[in-house]
Amino acid sequence: MKKTFTINISGTVFHIEEDAYDVLQKYLVKLKNHFGNEEEGKEILADIEARIAEIFIEKASDDKKVITLDWVEYVIETMGTPEDFAEVEGDEEETFSSETKRKRRLYRDPEHRVLGGVCGGLGAYFNMDPVILRIIFAVLFFATSGAALLAYLVLWIAVPKAVTTAQRLEMRGQEATVKNIEKSFREEVKEVKESYKKFRESETYTKGKKKVENAGEVTYSVFKLLLKITVLIIGVILIVSGFFGLLGMISSLVIGHSFVQGWPMIWGPEIHFPDILKYLVEPGTVKLGLIAVGILAGIPLLAMLYIGSKLVFRYKSNNAAVGLGMVGVWLVALIMLFVISTGQLSNFRNRSSVVESSNIQCDSCQTLYLKMTEDNYKGNATQSWDLNKLKVIEMNGEKVILGNPRLDVEKASGETFIVSVKKSSRGRTRESAREHASDLEYNYQLKDSMLLFEPYFFLEEGDKWRDQEVYITIKVPEGKSIFLDESMVDIIYDIENTTNTWDGDMIGKYWEMKPKGLTMK
Template sequence: MKKTFTINISGSIFHIDEDAYEKLQVYLRSINAHYGASEEGREIVADIESRISEIFNEKLSSKDQVVTELMIDEVISIMGKPEEIFETDNEEEEVVGAKKSYRKRRLFRDPDHRVFGGVASGISAYFGIDVVVIRLIFVLLLFFGAGASFILYIILWIVVPKANTTAQKLEMKGERVNISNIEKSIKDEYQEVKENFDNMRAKRGPQVRDGFDKGVDFAGSALRLFLKVVLIILGLGLIIAGIISLLTFLGSLIFTTTVVGPFAGMHFPGAFMPDMFFTGMGIKLFSLGLMLVIGIPLILLIFVGIKLLVKFKTNNKAIGLSALALWLGGIILMISVGLTQAKSYLSSGTTYADTEVLDNFDGNTLYLRSEKNIDFNWHDANVDLDGVKIIVKDNEKLVLGEPTLDIEKSNSGNFEIIMKKNSRGRTHDDAVENAEEIKYSWKQVDSLLILDEYFTLPVGDKWRNQKLHIVLKVPEGKAVFIDEEVDDILDDVKNVTNTYDRDMGGKRWIMKKEGLTLSRD
């Protein structure tokens, strides 16, 4: 059992075991002894410790983990061994034995070669382009881009952080952050300061510029803090929305009525309807595909929300590819089941009910009216396609269809009504049988003909594109008054004036020799 110590490196607290502590102490003492107590040496040592702290934070996945001797060896491998570095000309040769761990460039503002905020010089270092070219682009955009470069420059000045430490300046140039490069960078800075000291601008100019730069830095820090708060709120929102949506969706698959979330008691289109279209194993397979297609994006929504709240290391690429594969698998499964079940729609069948003669009544005008035969609201209506609604009523799934109505001339001298039922099925006989299952009612009260608003199917019947077409035959010289509610089901009724179906309601129409004619009475 090893002892552990708590150490502070560059402002960060770490737990370290005894052997690792001894090795780190020896390493840091050799570095301190080499660079001495000069101001330049102290800055080099401080930046080296800052880089070591950064490596520790990269290696440790949690604050409770302990720095081991193996991690110290990795630090020395990255930073370089002192005995090899100090014997080498740092400005001309690579560190012998140092691990080649090239870092990706990061975009910073360069404070050492700035004119205003260091944006252009930072972009220059990041892309390896001469700073004069970058500044020329900004100037050209200022004159020919309607001031776009000025706005862009201010935004970048606020958003892009300044390279304050030597490590950040090396990262800005894409150089390795090791002892050799840290020492070289700091010595170059000191040399540059000495060379430019006599050529500095008037004292007040730099002070004003530094004050403005600090103000912009503060604005940038405030903006970044604000963005972090926004990301936290966004993360919480995504998690809550994802969990509620996922539970609601899963609930709708398991129960007829959603029982969780703010949508409790509601029904969702198609989520629990596979058994209205498919038979046998197709119901389960289609439900599985539907669960993958809708569930995977909702789970990813929760995952993104968690990542916005808690930064943790994950293989995003592997997770993304796995989720995409499952999602595409769900789509393929749904399409395969759909194509298999399409056999149930191959054939068409039609049945004709016997022509029924309406009872005689006083007067020459038959009044048409539609009556709601099933009460339901938007909570109950789940699927609405091509005049057919699939609803849940009293925990039972019902298929409702809107009939269509045509008005033709009667040759018998009586008002007549004909019901034409149509459906699809695996065979013609199946289609005819499905059509015969259609239930529809109407009634005559003297001169009033009342039509049900919907036809229905027996509970448990599958949807096979059932249709009901009603033909009302009106004898010549007789009239029909169409209620405004009835014009919703009129199906291209031919009339002398070519009036649209939607405009025929609320009017009296007389059947004449030439056809159905609008009454002027």
Template sequence: MKKTLNINIGNTIVHIEEDAYETLTIYLNEVKFHFAKSADNFEIVTDIENRIAEMFSDLLQSQQKQVIDISDVRTVTARMGSVKDFEGEEAEEQGFHAEGYDYSGVKKLYRDTDQAVIAGVCSGLAHYLDMEDRWIRLIAILTVLLGGSGVLAYIVLWIMIPKAETKSEKMAMRGEEANLRGFANSYLQPFVTKSRGFIAEAFDLLGKFVNGTGRVVFKTIAIFIIVIGSFGLIALLTSVVAFLGIWDSEVTHMFPFSMVNEEYLSVLTLGAFLTTAIPLLALVLFTVRVAFSNRPVNKTFSLVLLIFWLTGVGITIFHVAKISSEFKENAEFSQLSEVKPFAEYTLQIDRTRFFTKEDSLQYHIDPSNYKGRKILSASYEDFNMPTSVSLSVEKSDNGRVSITQNFSSKGLTFEDALTNAQNIQYTFLQRDSALSFSPTIHLKKNANWRDQEVDMVLRVPVGTKLRTNRELSRYLSLYNYWECEHDENSEFIEFIMTEEGLKCQRERAEEESQR
């Protein structure tokens, strides 16, 4: 049994027999002595040791053993070559080939990040195919222009092809043998070239005509960006000034403006303007500089823009956070109303609004002259709150017909949430057997939207029939409205209350016929 040692070579722990270690030490000392006068001696020797460690690991794995012996060291040093192999110009290059290994200079596909424009895919393919990388890049440009498939192909290759990180991987990428001569040559003649711009190389290959056309197209696009950006800035500024100028109590009813507290309006509008306008201005200035001028933008001016933009972002985030905090707590209250009894009811959506006391305060009109009048139109009707009305129908336990309106809202505190819920205006009317429901809620003067909702529960006795119009279906919860539809031309769908709950009139009739 030979004595074994644990050594660290190339940051890898290797178990090696003592005589093999002595042979390896002699070999490495010769290598270090030979490259001692080289400016890159440390890097060369380190790369050689890393390569030897890789070869040792491959040998142990392929032969399924744990210890390196003298034969393994001789095999590896033979593949690496000795110092004498390249001391003279006429020295013959030594080669070695064994099963499971290929050190004959065959190229392997890696991404060349040293010459990368994006991720090194094109330059890596150029090495593998023995072509100039500019031709591969030209092909890539054409595939992008002729349908865009090149983008997907590039991303797939980027993911699949590994990056050449170690010296031996970069040598394998170029088809160089990973031996002493290869490592020495890689430092004596480093494989580094200056990578040109992606677009510039493509236009050079396409010729002077295409290059000139490209400049025209680029400037045309730049002019388009400048014009659109300038009009955007003017429109943004005009909109802000006009918005602040026409702001009054009526605008508070428009969603999403109804979310903003009136005291936050001016400063939040300023913050939003700075946040959006400054990047647009920066884009216009950058486009002008790149396309038409080589003069850089004044650093002081750039710094001022950055400060204003950060200020706008800070203002916007601060006030958005304050408004969001007013949705923290939830509160609700209920209101029970008796409904006149009928054997059959018609449920429908009614968009009619009647003039109220709150409307008189909002429009500064004497309520005595307009009490009970209908509001035919309102300028903010197209900006109503999100759908926040729901209706469900349940069986009455006491034989009476009633409707419970549950008003809920959110707020900073429970008290605020309850106040917000009390600010809800909702219209429910009974005209004989017709029950009319408003499709939306309205808020009292100066009230902000805080997720106010109205959930109504209509309770009717068993045997009561209900006719609902189609528009009500989006508000009628817990029922599959369309399963009850038997006539597409009919405006109403009929239900009936049973002991089991609300059912389609047709379904009820079918059950009775089967008995």
């Protein structure tokens, strides 16, 4: 039993014996070396492989489908080898008429078609001019009241199209040998080149080329004009934004607010740099921080002005030292701000707290009424920052930092109401954090059975913001109640209750402390 291989020739899978495979492989290698690796040679080889596949398919039968050495030798004898068709220069004019003829096969000719190539294929089959056949079909169409059209459509569907060079040779009755396939392919290429050359030399091509060139010039001019207008608009926007942005930044740094705030396309921040740095960092670093922020924001704005002016006025400036210097200054400012920020962040390294608890001296009170005093500072805040609802107000000519406390309710372990105030702060050390927490000022007062809470806690004068917080906890004995006045809505914070009622819905109601927790009466 001989060893077999599975191969693919022109998209068709075959089984081939080992000795036949060796011979066929050597044959194909010879052809590839002869025609080379150029695109033209690859197309010729593809047509040759397609013809070889056709021969193998024709020789295959139901009882024998494996390619043998005899089949391969038949293919080589039929197709020929490179040595067989090596030609001298004088033989290049040889025509196909001298080659071995074979029985013609009907195909549709796609190269000489008007509709489906049927007449072109019939012309090649009968060795007639396709024009004559087209005239005959036209006459028959009228003579048979359209029946000839049906015959044409049937031929269009039934007759295969000559796709490969081998099929086109069969259509003309030529043997599909390697030599004929090569000649046919080269003649087709030559015909295409000559047709293209005639087209290039025609008057139609010259006129069309001129029109295309004129259209291209017009399009280029319009595009160039639109580009200039776009660049000019961008330049103006950059100049305006850069100029007023610089004004806004300088005014924010110097006087604490921007007088161009709200203008379109203008950078006018609501950040009050002098004040915010004054309340956050140590006094000695405020000026350095302002300088660093000014450089970091100012250099990009200056760059906007510079680029915008170049786009509008089109002046040339190749002084790279200025640009590199500005980049260097910007990087130095960035490093300086990073160093300052890193040093100031150490002030928030540790957190500590102090707790002050006191009993409510109201033994006969079964219900404690919780209410907040009037907000005397409402509308007086000069700045409001989202740092635990931190605000800055002006009182007696001095600016004071204040914040909102938070209130919660828990069950008491004894029989007395207890108010616990926890003051918390951060600091460089736990000791400094505890000092900041102790310096917080928060007041509440008891009037009969009513407990009145201040809406704000205050930082001591000169103290810095260190994430200060105040938590108030009302401890209610079991069996006693509280009443939450509507004014408490601003400070109550996530009070647990048996019905899981939202804080905003707890106001205006009585709540009794039961074994399971705070319950609405």
